[in-house]
Each structure stands twice: as structure tokens, then as C-alpha cells.
Amino acid sequence: MTKPIGDKLRQIQQLIQQASFNQAEALVSELLSTPQSSGNQQELHYLSAVSQRYRGAKAEAHESLRKLLHLNPQHARAYQEQGYLYQSAGDNYAATKAFYQATRINPALLGSWKTLVTLYQGAGQRQASELARQHIGKLEQLPRPLLGATDLMYDGKLMQAEQLCRQFLLKHKHHVEAMCLLAEIGLRLKIYDDAEFLLESCVELAPDNVSARTQYLNLLLRTGKYAKAEQQARWLLEREPDNSAHNISLAAALVGLGDNEQGIALYQCELDKVSQPANVYLQLGHAQKAVGQFDAAVTSYQNAYQNKEGFGDAYWSLANTKTYRFSDEEVRTMQLRAADEQASVEDRIHLYFSLGKAFEDKKEYQQAFEYYASGNALKQQQSGYDPDKTTQMVDAQIKHCTTELFEKRGHLGATHPDPIFIVGLPRAGSTLLEQILASHSQVDGTMELHNILGLAMRLRGRNASQAPAYPANLWEIKDEYFARFGQQFIDNTRSYRGAAPFFIDKMPNNFLHIGLIKLILPNAKIIDARRHPMACGFSGFKQLFGEGQDFSYSLEAMGRYYKDYVRLMAHWDKVLPGQILRVQHEELLEDTEGQIRRMLDFCGLPFEPGCLEFYRTKRSIKTPSSEQVRQPVNKRSAMHWRHFEPYLQPLKDALGEPLLAEYRQFEQL
Incomplete structure (x- = not known):
């Protein structure tokens, strides 16, 4: 044997x-x-x-x-x-x-x-x-088990690290360092709710433990819980008023809450106080870009790389404005640094994507693709994405979220009509749809909220050796939980809203959980942002995302993900007829007013001319399309993928001819 x-x-x-x-x-x-x-x-x-x-x-x-x-x-x-x-x-x-x-x-x-x-x-x-x-x-x-768990965590052996840490906590229930470590492991596993509960408990058990409170603050910032983050930052500043890290965290929280002016001012105050200001310049640039201060953002990003040699994230942030053009000197600097094997992997990834953008702007498409491919290859090594797991998740949703489920339990959720969910794939035009709707007087634009993904993770369960409990347990959980979950969503998203009666959550990955959304919030509106699969696939491939889109770093994985997305959306159309509005990006470009009126009708909103002039709306936008949606609709990039078509065969093969044929009508733009 x-x-x-x-x-x-x-x-x-x-x-x-x-x-x-x-x-x-x-x-x-x-x-x-x-x-x-x-x-x-x-x-x-x-x-x-x-x-x-x-x-x-x-x-x-x-x-x-x-x-x-x-x-x-x-x-x-x-x-x-x-x-x-x-x-x-x-x-x-x-x-x-x-x-x-x-x-x-x-x-x-x-x-x-x-x-x-x-x-x-x-x-x-x-x-x-x-x-x-x-x-x-x-x-x-550190106790030896915690040192071992820490070592395992940094080695990427997260499940083993978690098991060792939990075993230690069974014997030492309120050991703050162990709870903080378990929270860090949870964060790396993207189990944000568990991590937040642990760190909140640490703060209650040891209120003067600055390290635990700082870790809690950083988690709140990462998950977009800016109101809580502001409270923690101010608490820390009361005790350590001269601590620049706390002031920088407060600035991030304020920007997240929409108080951009004060947040930007705080960043600027800290620039002269820190010994290494590159990261502060970077965050300042992000805040300036979000509110449309394009020239100021560019200057901040340039200051960032001038203060830190080969700072890949600064170069990528310039590329990610979508309108910045690199100088020949910047390109040479990026090439030298990207070729340096002593440079960090993160810097090299950012530089490869930046160089891809630089050569794409020069219309040197083969070299641009080679740089994009190099960046994606390194990023894919980090992510370890498995397309089969997405297929299994989609299969599970189709198996368990049936017509019968919604007939039996579809009336149990909270009746609030407030949320408008925009779902789909990244780079499919969701930011444009959000900007159009947020230009209406009755709609607040927010951001990509993690709340639904967090709830789905909680419902999945924590036993890695067993099949996920969710979505099968949507048949089994108590009736009253659906309204409770819906109300929690409304309550927990309140801090991101203004006074408008409706608000938008544009987390694209929520397409996987439309069944859950309609069970907890049956009156929520759902809009599917759809784009030609080749245009959407290549646009995702050349985009370096912050987190959560690991499928995008391989053309084959991107094609498989798109197919699974289309397959699941067809299922939702079948079991929730008439409850999802599909907006095809290419049709929006052809008939902008007609598609805008169609969206407003679906949302039960009267037409307002301001929605046609969405590019004039002043609001904070944190997605890569922020500069693009501040301009009138244009068709320039609709078929831009054609320049790279010779290199995209793996994407075509993964999508398959039948799916591509459905979208051929949109290739005449």
C-alpha cells in the first residue's frame, strides 16, 4: 500500500x-x-x-x-x-x-x-x-503553543494555526494575546465577524491594552465600519495624543464616513511628523482621488514614490486613476525596480500592473500584455484561487435556493424597501450605475459593503472538515431569524447613508447571495450590471484589486467565473421572476436615457434630469472607475479588448463559443 x-x-x-x-x-x-x-x-x-x-x-x-x-x-x-x-x-x-x-x-x-x-x-x-x-x-x-501558531500563520498554514490557537484558548479562556492572534488568523481567513467579536472582547477584557485596541481599530477600517473605527481612534488619541498612527487611522475613518475635508487635513498635518511619509502620501492621494481632486492626488502619489524607492503601490495608484500617463523616466524606473529580484513581491506585482498600463497607453499592446501577465502570475501564486470551489458554491445555491424555498420562506424578512443592490462582476459598469442612481435626490450612494458577505460566512459555519451549512440551512433556521438579519443589515449600514430614503450597496460578489438577500429583505431592489464577457474579463485581468477578486488573476479562471455567474443569474431569474433588473453596459452606452428611465422605473423612482448629468454629481467614489464616471458616457473603451485579442485565447476557451455568441450583437459599437 x-x-x-x-x-x-x-x-x-x-x-x-x-x-x-x-x-x-x-x-x-x-x-x-x-x-x-x-x-x-x-x-x-x-x-x-x-x-x-x-x-x-x-x-x-x-x-x-x-x-x-x-x-x-x-x-x-x-x-x-x-x-x-x-x-x-x-x-x-x-x-x-x-x-x-x-x-x-x-x-x-x-x-x-x-x-x-x-x-x-x-x-x-x-x-x-x-x-x-x-x-x-x-x-x-509568548507561550510555546502561541509561538508555534504564529509561525504557522505566517507560513500560510492558517487552519493548523487556528486549531493550535483554539486548543490553547480552551485552557486559557481569556488570554488576550491568544485572542488577538486568533483574530489575526480569522482576518487572514476573511472571517471578519469572528475576528471582530474576538477583538471587541479583548478591548472589554483589557481596556488599556493599546495593541489589542489598535488591532481592533485596523480591522474596523478594513471592513468599512468607520463609525466604530472613529470611536476607537479618538479613544486612543485621548491617551496618546501625539501618536501619528492613531491620527492617520482617524483620518481614514473620517474619509470613510464622508468627512473628506477633515480627513485630508489630518493626513496633511501628519506628513511632517512621521519619519517615513510615503504611506501617508498614498492614503492622502486615495482620499483626494475619491473626492475628485485629481491633480492633488497625482502629486501625492508622486510624493509617495519619491519618499520610498520603488514603491509599487504609489505607481499603481497613478495607473489606477485610469487617466494618468507615465513619463519615460517613470517607465524606466519602474522597469529597473520590477526586474530587481531583491524588490518585495508586493512591489513587483504593483509595478508589473503599472507597466502594463504604461505600455497600453503607448499602444504597445504585446509588451503591455506581457507585463499584465507577469503581474497576474505573481498574484495568482499568492491567492491560490480554486475555480472548482466557486463552481461548487454556485451548484449549492442552485440546489437549495429553489422556487419552493421562496414560496415557503420569502415573506419572513424585514420589509424595508431602502436597499438597492448592484451586483455582477467587477469592471462591468456597476460604478456608473451607482453614480447615476446616486444622482437622484432620493438615493444615497455608499460603497461596496461587506455585510451580506459577512452574514453568508457566519451561516456557512466554522467546521472546515464538514460541508458548509449554508445555503442548505436556509430551509432550517428559525423563521424569526430572517427579519432579524434584515433589520441588522439596515441598522449596521445606517452610518454609511445620508438622509435619503434609499441607498445603494454595490458589492459585486453579492450575486452569489441574491437568495439570502431576498429572504432577509424581500422588498430590496437588485440590479445586475452585465458587460460583454471578453470586455469584462480582460478589464478584470488588467486590474489589480485590493482584495476579494482572486479569480481575476488568470484568464482561464476569469472565464470560468463569468460562466458560473451567468449560470447562477439565470437561476435567480427563474426562481425570482421579475425581481432582478439586468442592465447591459453596451445598451446603456447606446441608449443612456432609455436605460436610466428603465432603472428608475424598476426602483419606483420618478425621473430626475440630474440622473442624465450624473458626471456633475459631487460625491466620494473609491472604486477604480472614479474618474471615468465623472465624465459623460462614451464608447471609447467598449471594445478596447480587441487590441489584446491575440493573447486572450485562454479566456475565449474558458467562456466557450455558445456564451460568446450570445453577446456578439454588442461587438458593433
Whole structure:
């Protein structure tokens, strides 16, 4: 009987511990000669490098690590191994860089930190050595299970880290550091509700623990809960009024709440107070861009990269304005930095996407595509997106959210008519639809709210070894829960609204949960923003998203996701007839007034001329299309994907001819 791969990996580890290096490496070679998952390949190359280093085969070890870092440029222990190799060769400068990179990726690597202390001392870098000692002290104060869980978390082994942390908390129920760590793991798993509950509990248990409260504040900012975030930032500032980090967090909360003037002023006040202002310039630029201060935003982004060499996010933020054109000097700088293997993976990803935009603007489409493809390849390595899981989620919605479910339980939710949900795929024109509707006197535009996704995650359950409870449990949960969930949505989104009777939630991924939405808010309006699959697919592929759109980093995955989306929307049309309005982007471009009137009729709103002049509406817009929707409708980009058509065959193949044929009528624009 063949041993499971886990047993064989443990056998290799034992052989290395027994100094049976040749046997260990032979087993590695045998396993690598057969198909293995990316994770198993990484582990095998790592073990091979360790064995080769121990037996003195330094060149072979470097080659194993090169293969490993090609598979995963964020593998902390690969850099640690490089550090040991360079150190044994007497190259302390290269060793220091490698160990430092290892600790940047995984701050729980005690071995790297301890070696860095020695290397820093040898180089006369007393301040760096002392900082490393302080970090070692913090790690060594952690209980061993928490240190192990921290290490696992930074290694990306989140389920193992969570299990270890929960086991510790069973014996130490109110251990604040353990609760904070579990919250951080939850955040990385995107289980935001669990993380928020844990951190809220930490703040109640240890109100003076600044670290826990700061972590709670950062989570609130990340999930868009700006009213709560403002409260926490002001609490921290009462105790530490000169703390720039707290002031910067307060500025982010204020901008999120729409108090842009005060938020921008706060950012500007902090610029001269921080030693490294690049990130402050970046956030300032985002705030200025959101309110339409385009020239000021550009200056802020330029200041950001001038204060931090090779700052990829600053260059990408310039590209992401959609209207900025890079100078030849900026392009050369980006190319040099993107080619530097010592640059961080995050910087290189941002730079690749920025260079794609730069060469697209030059109409050098092949080179532009090559840069987009490089950025997407690195990003896909990080995300580990599995298209099969999306297909399974769609299958589950179709199986359980039937006509019978809505006949039986569709009347139980909260009756508020306030929400207008705009769903679909990113880059399908949802920001334009929101801007049009938000130009109506009775409608508030908000943002992409996480509330429905958070509720769906709660309903799915936390047992990773079992099938998700949701959506099957929509048949089973108590009747009164539907109205309760609907009311919670109304209450929790109140802080994002003004005084208008209706408001918009334009989280595109909510198309997966239309059944849940209609059960908890049966009177909510739902608009499906639809765009030609090739135009939408390529536009998503060349967009570097903040988070949550991991399917977009592969043309094949993008095509499969689009097909699953169309399949699920067809199901919603069948089981919820007449309750979803589809707005085809190309039809909106052809007959803008007709489509606007159609949307207003669907929402029960009287026509207002201001909706036709939506580009004059002053409001904060945080999506990549912010500058585009401040201009009248134009058809310039409708078929822009045609310039890249020679490189898009994987997208076409994944979509399939039958689906593409349905949209051919829109290719004549």
C-alpha cells in the first residue's frame, strides 16, 4: 500500500535528522518525478535544500531554493536557508539581506532573528541589533503553543494555526494575546465577524491594552465600519495624543464616513511628523482621488514614490486613476525596480500592473500584455484561487435556493424597501450605475459593503472538515431569524447613508447571495450590471484589486467565473421572476436615457434630469472607475479588448463559443 504524501514528507525529515542525506534526496527526487500539488512541491524543494546544505552541496541547495522561490516568492524559510548558505560562504552582506527578507515575511522565525543579531553586531549596526533583540524578547515571552501558531500563520498554514490557537484558548479562556492572534488568523481567513467579536472582547477584557485596541481599530477600517473605527481612534488619541498612527487611522475613518475635508487635513498635518511619509502620501492621494481632486492626488502619489524607492503601490495608484500617463523616466524606473529580484513581491506585482498600463497607453499592446501577465502570475501564486470551489458554491445555491424555498420562506424578512443592490462582476459598469442612481435626490450612494458577505460566512459555519451549512440551512433556521438579519443589515449600514430614503450597496460578489438577500429583505431592489464577457474579463485581468477578486488573476479562471455567474443569474431569474433588473453596459452606452428611465422605473423612482448629468454629481467614489464616471458616457473603451485579442485565447476557451455568441450583437459599437 502506497504511503500518503504526508507520511513520506515525515520520512524525509527523519532521514535528514539521521544524516542520511542521499536517501532523503533520492526520495525527494522520486516524489518530484510524479505530479504533486504546488504546496507539496514547495515542501519537497525546501527539504532538498536543507539536506543539500547539511552535506555541503551549496550550489545544489541554491538551485533547489531557486525552484522553490519560483513556485512561491513569499516562502520565508527559503530565504532563511539562503541566509545560512551565504553565511557559511562568508558573504555576510548577502546573508543579512536574506535573513532580513525571511523575517519580513515571517516575523516569528526566531532562528533568523538570532542570526541577524550576530550579523548586525559584526557590522557595527547597534540600533538594528537592539531592535532585533527586542523582537526576540517579545517572541520568547509568548507561550510555546502561541509561538508555534504564529509561525504557522505566517507560513500560510492558517487552519493548523487556528486549531493550535483554539486548543490553547480552551485552557486559557481569556488570554488576550491568544485572542488577538486568533483574530489575526480569522482576518487572514476573511472571517471578519469572528475576528471582530474576538477583538471587541479583548478591548472589554483589557481596556488599556493599546495593541489589542489598535488591532481592533485596523480591522474596523478594513471592513468599512468607520463609525466604530472613529470611536476607537479618538479613544486612543485621548491617551496618546501625539501618536501619528492613531491620527492617520482617524483620518481614514473620517474619509470613510464622508468627512473628506477633515480627513485630508489630518493626513496633511501628519506628513511632517512621521519619519517615513510615503504611506501617508498614498492614503492622502486615495482620499483626494475619491473626492475628485485629481491633480492633488497625482502629486501625492508622486510624493509617495519619491519618499520610498520603488514603491509599487504609489505607481499603481497613478495607473489606477485610469487617466494618468507615465513619463519615460517613470517607465524606466519602474522597469529597473520590477526586474530587481531583491524588490518585495508586493512591489513587483504593483509595478508589473503599472507597466502594463504604461505600455497600453503607448499602444504597445504585446509588451503591455506581457507585463499584465507577469503581474497576474505573481498574484495568482499568492491567492491560490480554486475555480472548482466557486463552481461548487454556485451548484449549492442552485440546489437549495429553489422556487419552493421562496414560496415557503420569502415573506419572513424585514420589509424595508431602502436597499438597492448592484451586483455582477467587477469592471462591468456597476460604478456608473451607482453614480447615476446616486444622482437622484432620493438615493444615497455608499460603497461596496461587506455585510451580506459577512452574514453568508457566519451561516456557512466554522467546521472546515464538514460541508458548509449554508445555503442548505436556509430551509432550517428559525423563521424569526430572517427579519432579524434584515433589520441588522439596515441598522449596521445606517452610518454609511445620508438622509435619503434609499441607498445603494454595490458589492459585486453579492450575486452569489441574491437568495439570502431576498429572504432577509424581500422588498430590496437588485440590479445586475452585465458587460460583454471578453470586455469584462480582460478589464478584470488588467486590474489589480485590493482584495476579494482572486479569480481575476488568470484568464482561464476569469472565464470560468463569468460562466458560473451567468449560470447562477439565470437561476435567480427563474426562481425570482421579475425581481432582478439586468442592465447591459453596451445598451446603456447606446441608449443612456432609455436605460436610466428603465432603472428608475424598476426602483419606483420618478425621473430626475440630474440622473442624465450624473458626471456633475459631487460625491466620494473609491472604486477604480472614479474618474471615468465623472465624465459623460462614451464608447471609447467598449471594445478596447480587441487590441489584446491575440493573447486572450485562454479566456475565449474558458467562456466557450455558445456564451460568446450570445453577446456578439454588442461587438458593433
